[in-house]
Amino acid sequence: MTRPTLVSLANELGVSRQTVSNVINAPHLVRPETRERVQKAITESGYRPNVAAQALRNQRSRTIGMRILPASDGINGAIMDRFLHHLVAECQELGYNLMLFTATDERDEVAQARELFERGSIDGAVLTGTHADDRRPAELAELGIPCAAFGRPWGKVEQADHIWVDVDGRAGTRAATRHLLSLGHTRIGFIGWPRGSESGDDRRAGWSEAMTEAGIEGWEQWQADGEDGTPTGLVSMQRLEELGVEGVVCASDSLALGAREAIRRRCTESHFGELPVIGFDNTPVAAAITMSSIAQPVERCAQLLASALVHDLDPKSRGRALQPDERLVVPVLAPRSIELPPVR
Amino acid sequence: MTRPTLVSLANELGVSRQTVSNVINAPHLVRPETRERVQKAITESGYRPNVAAQALRNQRSRTIGMRILPASDGINGAIMDRFLHHLVAECQELGYNLMLFTATDERDEVAQARELFERGSIDGAVLTGTHADDRRPAELAELGIPCAAFGRPWGKVEQADHIWVDVDGRAGTRAATRHLLSLGHTRIGFIGWPRGSESGDDRRAGWSEAMTEAGIEGWEQWQADGEDGTPTGLVSMQRLEELGVEGVVCASDSLALGAREAIRRRCTESHFGELPVIGFDNTPVAAAITMSSIAQPVERCAQLLASALVHDLDPKSRGRALQPDERLVVPVLAPRSIELPPVR
Numbered sequence: 001m002t003r004p005t006l007v008s009l010a011n012e013l014g015v016s017r018q019t020v021s022n023v024i025n026a027p028h029l030v031r032p033e034t035r036e037r038v039q040k041a042i043t044e045s046g047y048r049p050n051v052a053a054q055a056l057r058n059q060r061s062r063t064i065g066m067r068i069l070p071a072s073d074g075i076n077g078a079i080m081d082r083f084l085h086h087l088v089a090e091c092q093e094l095g096y097n098l099m100l101f102t103a104t105d106e107r108d109e110v111a112q113a114r115e116l117f118e119r120g121s122i123d124g125a126v127l128t129g130t131h132a133d134d135r136r137p138a139e140l141a142e143l144g145i146p147c148a149a150f151g152r153p154w155g156k157v158e159q160a161d162h163i164w165v166d167v168d169g170r171a172g173t174r175a176a177t178r179h180l181l182s183l184g185h186t187r188i189g190f191i192g193w194p195r196g197s198e199s200g201d202d203r204r205a206g207w208s209e210a211m212t213e214a215g216i217e218g219w220e221q222w223q224a225d226g227e228d229g230t231p232t233g234l235v236s237m238q239r240l241e242e243l244g245v246e247g248v249v250c251a252s253d254s255l256a257l258g259a260r261e262a263i264r265r266r267c268t269e270s271h272f273g274e275l276p277v278i279g280f281d282n283t284p285v286a287a288a289i290t291m292s293s294i295a296q297p298v299e300r301c302a303q304l305l306a307s308a309l310v311h312d313l314d315p316k317s318r319g320r321a322l323q324p325d326e327r328l329v330v331p332v333l334a335p336r337s338i339e340l341p342p343v344r
Numbered sequence: 345m346t347r348p349t350l351v352s353l354a355n356e357l358g359v360s361r362q363t364v365s366n367v368i369n370a371p372h373l374v375r376p377e378t379r380e381r382v383q384k385a386i387t388e389s390g391y392r393p394n395v396a397a398q399a400l401r402n403q404r405s406r407t408i409g410m411r412i413l414p415a416s417d418g419i420n421g422a423i424m425d426r427f428l429h430h431l432v433a434e435c436q437e438l439g440y441n442l443m444l445f446t447a448t449d450e451r452d453e454v455a456q457a458r459e460l461f462e463r464g465s466i467d468g469a470v471l472t473g474t475h476a477d478d479r480r481p482a483e484l485a486e487l488g489i490p491c492a493a494f495g496r497p498w499g500k501v502e503q504a505d506h507i508w509v510d511v512d513g514r515a516g517t518r519a520a521t522r523h524l525l526s527l528g529h530t531r532i533g534f535i536g537w538p539r540g541s542e543s544g545d546d547r548r549a550g551w552s553e554a555m556t557e558a559g560i561e562g563w564e565q566w567q568a569d570g571e572d573g574t575p576t577g578l579v580s581m582q583r584l585e586e587l588g589v590e591g592v593v594c595a596s597d598s599l600a601l602g603a604r605e606a607i608r609r610r611c612t613e614s615h616f617g618e619l620p621v622i623g624f625d626n627t628p629v630a631a632a633i634t635m636s637s638i639a640q641p642v643e644r645c646a647q648l649l650a651s652a653l654v655h656d657l658d659p660k661s662r663g664r665a666l667q668p669d670e671r672l673v674v675p676v677l678a679p680r681s682i683e684l685p686p687v688r
Contacts, residue, residue: 063443063465071429071643075628081425085415088444097465099407099443100432121407121441230632257632284419285632288574288601299415 006144013041018312021144029315064091064309065122067109068100069129075254076228078283079296080128083150086302087126094310094318096123110139117145123313126305130154130164132198137162148309150301152327154198163308165301165327169199169280172294172331173206176249176278179333181214185276189222189245191236191255200225203251203280233258237277241266246275253279253286253293260291282334290336297329304329350488357385362656365488373659408435408653409466411453412444413473419598420572422627423640424472427494430646431470438654438662440467454483461489467657470649474498474508476542481506492653494645496671498542507652509645509671513543513624516638516675517550520593520622523677525558529620533566533589535580535599544569547595547624577602581621585610590619597623597630597637604635626678634680641673648673 010017015038022029023038030038068084071077088098099122103109109127116122123146127136130151137160140147153160173190180188190207193200204223211219222245224236233250237259240248250256256279263275279286282295304326311319354361359382366373367382374382412428415421432442443466447453453471460466467490471480474495484491485506497504517534524532534551537544548567555563566589568580577599584592585606594600600623607619623630626639648670655663 061465068429068432070433071426075632077425078422078628081421082415084444085412088412089414089446092446097443097445097460099441100428101441102433102436116441121405284422284627285629288419288629289633 005142007142009038009041009045012045013038017141017144018146060314061121061123062095063097063099063122064124064126064306065099065101065113065116066126066128067103067112070102075257075283075285076252076281078285079281079298083128083298083302086299087306090302090306091310094306096306096310096313098126106134106136110136110143113140113145113147114143117143124148124309126150126309130166146309146312148305148312150305163305163312163322165305165308165322165329167296167298167301168328168330169203170206170209171328172280172296172333173203173249173251174210175206175331176292176294176333177207177210178214179335180247180249180276180278181210183276185247186214186216187222187244187246188216188219189224189240189243189248190250191233191240191248191259192223192225192251193228194225200251207249228252229254230258230261233260234262237262241275247277248275249278249280251280253281253283253291255279256291256293257285257289260289278333286334286336292336293334294331295334296331300329349486351486353382353385353389356389357382361485361488362490404658405465405467406439407441407443407466408468408470408650409443409445409457409460410470410472411447411456414446419601419625419627419629420596422629423625423642427472427642427646430643431650434646434650435654438650440650440654440657442470450478450480454480454487457484457489457491458487461487468492468653470494470653474510490653490656492649492656494649507649507656507666509649509652509666509673511640511642511645512672512674513547514550514553515672516624516640516677517547517593517595518554519550519675520636520638520677521551521554522558523679524591524593524620524622525554527620529591530558530560531566531588531590532560532563533568533584533587533592534594535577535584535592535603536567536569536595537572538569544595551593572596573598574602574605577604578606581606585619591621592619593622593624595624597625597627597635599623600635600637601629601633604633622677630678630680636680637678638675639678640675644673 006017006020010020019030019034020038023035027035091098101112103112113125125140125145125147127147127149128151130149130153132155137147137149141162148163150165152164152166177188190204192204195201222240222243224239226232233255248259250259256277259277277291279291279293282293286293304322307319308322310317311321350361350364354364363374363378364382367379371379435442445456447456457469469484469489469491471491471493472495474493474497476499481491481493481497481504492507494509496508496510521532534548536548539545566584566587568583570576570580577594581592581603592603594603600621603621621635623635623637626637630637648666651663652666654661655665
């Protein structure tokens with residue numbers, strides 16, 4: 001017989017994990033009949049919550065934990081830094097603090113969250129950088145640690161029962177592509193990441209959709225991919241220009257920056273305007289070089305996520321549950337350079 | 345008679361604030377004779393530490409608190425974001441977590457830190473953005489909250505007795521100016537912030553020193569200043585070019601970015617190489633546009649600061665006290681563009 005857990009007990013009894021957790025930690029929140037039934041099952045199952053941890057748990061920390069990744073090049077990390085600023089503000093608005101920790105990998109991340117949770121330092125956790133086969137939400141649920149993810153449960157959006165919010169990358173690249181089409185460009189390319197990266201495939205899909213919808217032929221060739229960064233953008237753009245591409249949408253500002261450099265090297269006599277390049281993430285770099293970019297509404301994401309997690313932690317708080325249709329937040333194009341109609 | 349405080353008691357007894365605090369919170373750390381003497385004075389003075397808070401205080405949180413500012417344009421905030429990443433890592437290395445909070449102003453910052461400290465959520469605080477007449481270190485000391493500042497106590501470096509680490513901005517601009525001088529440029533200008541901003545004056549001083557040292561005449565005119573940002577950099581550079589300036593050192597990457605834009609607008613036929621511009625902070629933007637910039641060694645600062653604060657919180661920890669000569673950390677020039685010798 002396997003050791004009983006919050007989740008196995010909940011499944012057995014046909015109640016939610018939260019209900020079992022409440023019977024242990026906040027019995028006053030549970031209807032007497034349910035409380036009695038769950039309490040009985042707990043006793044019979046031999047389930048033993050950590051006693052010292054429980055004692056601490058009764059004293060709510062009103063703190064949410066989040067792993068922070070090492071400092072990056074500042075282009076790709078910029079979005080997460082902005083998310084962090086907004087998340088702290090939103091949590092505080094709801095009476096919660098944010099505690100940061102580092103971890104060597106996702107396994108360690110769960111271990112760290114568990115330790116903080118068990119010693120009563122955090123009430124729940126925020127996850128970032130979700131991906132297919134991401135085991136963190138299930139592992140945290142198993143440990144009874146409430147969590148909310150910035151990033152969808154790739155591959156199992158329907159089945160996942162944890163809280164999540166994500167940016168609809170596909171809608172962003174679709175809008176950017178349509179924008180270039182509306183200016184009269186037709187040969188629009190895409191520079192992205194190798195197939196298999198979930199958010200990369202999602203961003204590529206937005207471009208494909210817009211090109212298909214416009215009824216343009218031969219667009220399938222006008223794409224290139226590689227590791228994120230300016231070198232990939234540069235080489236890709238050189239290749240796409242040879243194919244006659246007259247504008248590109250990119251999966252990141254780093255790639256877009258490389259594409260701009262390729263164009264700059266070719267035409268030293270004029271400004272960048274000749275051939276439009278649209279980046280993704282609307283980083284400070286994009287703003288500084290007046291490059292159009294797709295902006296992730298991270299403030300809105302932080303708001304929704306903090307509110308939903310706090311509601312989950314304390315239904316009497318000012319937080320509120322997420323509506324399913326709020327989970328995918330649509331980005332907006334930040335147009336900067338003047339995307340001129342093509343010269344024929 | 346004013347209400348006795350930790351600090352007034354310490355002064356009266358000729359012991360440190362930490363000793364008085366230890367007698368209350370960790371008496372085993374204090375020598376018996378001292379302990380008795382301080383205990384007696386505390387009783388006689390009528391000093392009443394908050395009892396509920398004391399109870400919580402005996403349970404160390406091993407957490408450090410820090411205010412996080414709202415998300416900025418990502419150029420000026422980039423340094424603080426990098427500092428934050430490193431600070432979390434360094435704290436964790438020493439067994440501490442970092443808790444973030446927001447505040448409306450410095451008064452509110454102290455109030456928030458106090459509340460977190462009194463309910464036992466943090467053991468100490470990290471301050472950033474220090475300035476002359478900064479009352480936070482004294483106010484926190486008065487409340488018995490250990491603190492460490494990233495930023496020097498401007499105007500009272502000698503008198504301040506709290507922990508601090510800062511970047512030696514003057515040494516940075518001096519090195520950058522000498523670098524341009526060594527390439528044969530002589531008419532080197534400076535674009536900074538209006539006089540009275542401590543770090544701005546400090547960065548200007550490094551340029552003045554190098555120009556004086558080189559025995560170049562008339563350099564005093566080759567300076568401009570204004571609110572931080574690309575517009576100031578652009579207008580300033582246009583003016584300095586009229587004065588025949590052939591290279592500039594700037595107080596920030598935003599200013600440098602504006603200066604580069606002024607040069608770009610003037611010479612559309614070639615690349616940026618003609619006239620060297622050196623920024624400050626070595627932000628991702630500088631790297632992206634291959635602009636030289638003065639790099640603040642924030643990782644080193646975070647390391648020193650975390651170690652000194654943790655040592656102050658717990659002398660038996662792996663932290664260590666700062667040596668006075670470690671407090672000013674010298675930045676390094678990150679040379680990127682090829683600063684060509686001047687064309688005569």
